[in-house]
Amino acid sequence: MPSENHRPTQEDVAREAGVSRAVVSYVINNRSGGKVRISERTRRRVLEVVQRLGYQPNVNARSLRTRRSQLIAVMVPDLTNPFYPLMIRGIQAAVEGSDYHIVVYDSDDSAAHERAFVDMMLRRHVDGVVLVSFHLDVEDVRRLTQAGIQTVGIGGRLRAAGIDTVATRERPAAREIVRYLISRGHRRIAHLAGPQDTPPGQLRIQGYHEALEEAGLRYEEALVRYGTFKPAGVAQLIDSMFAASAPEQRPTAVFAANDLMAIEAIRALGRLGMRVPEDVAVCGFDNIPAAELVTPSLTTIGQDCQRMGRLAGETLLERLGAGARAEPRHVSVPYLLIVRESA
Amino acid sequence: MPSENHRPTQEDVAREAGVSRAVVSYVINNRSGGKVRISERTRRRVLEVVQRLGYQPNVNARSLRTRRSQLIAVMVPDLTNPFYPLMIRGIQAAVEGSDYHIVVYDSDDSAAHERAFVDMMLRRHVDGVVLVSFHLDVEDVRRLTQAGIQTVGIGGRLRAAGIDTVATRERPAAREIVRYLISRGHRRIAHLAGPQDTPPGQLRIQGYHEALEEAGLRYEEALVRYGTFKPAGVAQLIDSMFAASAPEQRPTAVFAANDLMAIEAIRALGRLGMRVPEDVAVCGFDNIPAAELVTPSLTTIGQDCQRMGRLAGETLLERLGAGARAEPRHVSVPYLLIVRESA
DNA sequence: AAAAGGTGCTTAATCGTGTAAGCTGAGACG
């Protein structure tokens, strides 16, 4: 039996309860407040039938009619980076209790996927969007906003698109952790940077730069290597940093642009026979869960991603409720220097 | 400007292109094959207008009409467990290139959420579902299948519901890793078990049991503690295992029911002044990414979750294509003993 | 007793799409 079934519709409920379809709709949506009144007796009877038949309203039909889908789309670059699931939890928490539901898109950090997802959001007629994007441009975002879709960006990249944003102040954060390294006596501090064409990559290198400058240290090209925010390739970068130069020219500390890279760096250093933190100090950025599990545990900058998610969710709900507010709002989430064993 | 916009519909495209709405629909869906033919000239003109107006079909309306949503829902218990994002990647990979899209639900391992998500799937009229569930029962699954929703379960728990399943053979896997511990000379092997009311918890403890029996070792209640698959509380369990007994009565190895617990166990042992693996060997189950990052790196059972995801996705697509096949199919995914430093 | 007002329904239009069935005009054919 393929059980290609007839699922109950309002029609079925109405027939069974001996009322018109409209009554069923009014009852289900609790719209007894306006001009239309439904007697308590009928209401009960309808609800009983709904229960008995296991009726579930067809949200496609409903959205078609109401022009609202009660959907919030969340796009993240990489679900396998623990950072983002936590952020989603935050958004989830903000949305819980409202009538909205979230749907998650994992773009796998691909520009093509990101564009495709924007299309999907338009086709699905989602009401709101939370974007964590490294590839979309202002024009892509405009397609969303022009369609009347409320949009919140996480990370400052899309500030120019005129949407609300929630972000960590990455530059000061990067500056602070490099300052910390300096305060511990380090003078030759290397930076394992993220991609230069992404704002997180840029901001972290800027912060690095500023901290050096403050302390009167020279910025040396030789101390900077560009990676991808992912573990792959980090070992080679570390090799090239340490193998090439004379011992006294080697960095005594490495500031990695994120934790994944930092952890991989520690392993690469181990293979080179260097101990962390005795020979080289290492610190990261993000404070992913693994940061405290590795040995040595990782000194890093804690971004409260769950809170960022919650703020993004709340901001979005506010917009969705109040309609258009005057100006886009940009919220900063505090960061935290977390000192552990690695530096 | 709130830009509560008029989004283009087929109507708009039709008007602009000087044809009827139906033509637009036929062109968009490439339905020139049947009785209806559209001239190449018109086709081009329509597509040009579609492009120019940035028309995107409203999938709500479409699903309403066609009774197919092209949606596959994926429900997982915990997005923050790295295991599941990988599985989702696998499903994603299987679905890529088909006309289906996936939507992810994170149930946060709550029975209430799981039920609520089943409702959502029914309301959204998703075409297929991949379930990783610890709480749904056969009746819940029947609600899905009765509504004509193709369903695939990951993990053997829902085999009784008559749906296709994809699973690792956890019992043999558990047996194998305990066998390995025995082969390394361990005789007093403790088990940090998962919840007794979940199949993964049960199967792993059964495998543990079988391996002991094979080797002629006695199963001792005192060597087993029940946890939750999460790090919280593990420290106390370890304390109670090791603090209480005389040194020669202590276990020399601990088999944890999953990696998260194993990692936490290693840390707890460290606080008790015991070295891993010299004083106590520890092994886990799952092979999450952190397993190779921690020190000592974790000996564990590798479940190829990405492959499980892909298989689940493929199975589902097959069902969705072919309609009803005769019998539910149960696929086993190979596991792998991964020996690292911790045991 | 007629008018007014309120309660509790029903009727019917509408959202944007897919698709079967009908229509039209031009060329082929007897």
Added chain:
DNA sequence: CGTCTCAGCTTACACGATTAAGCACCTTTT
């Protein structure tokens, strides 16, 4: 010259819901 065929459209209904407007009946007011 009338009929047939067929390519290439258009017409019209259906999907399942929301919601404004209308209607019947009863009670209260004038």
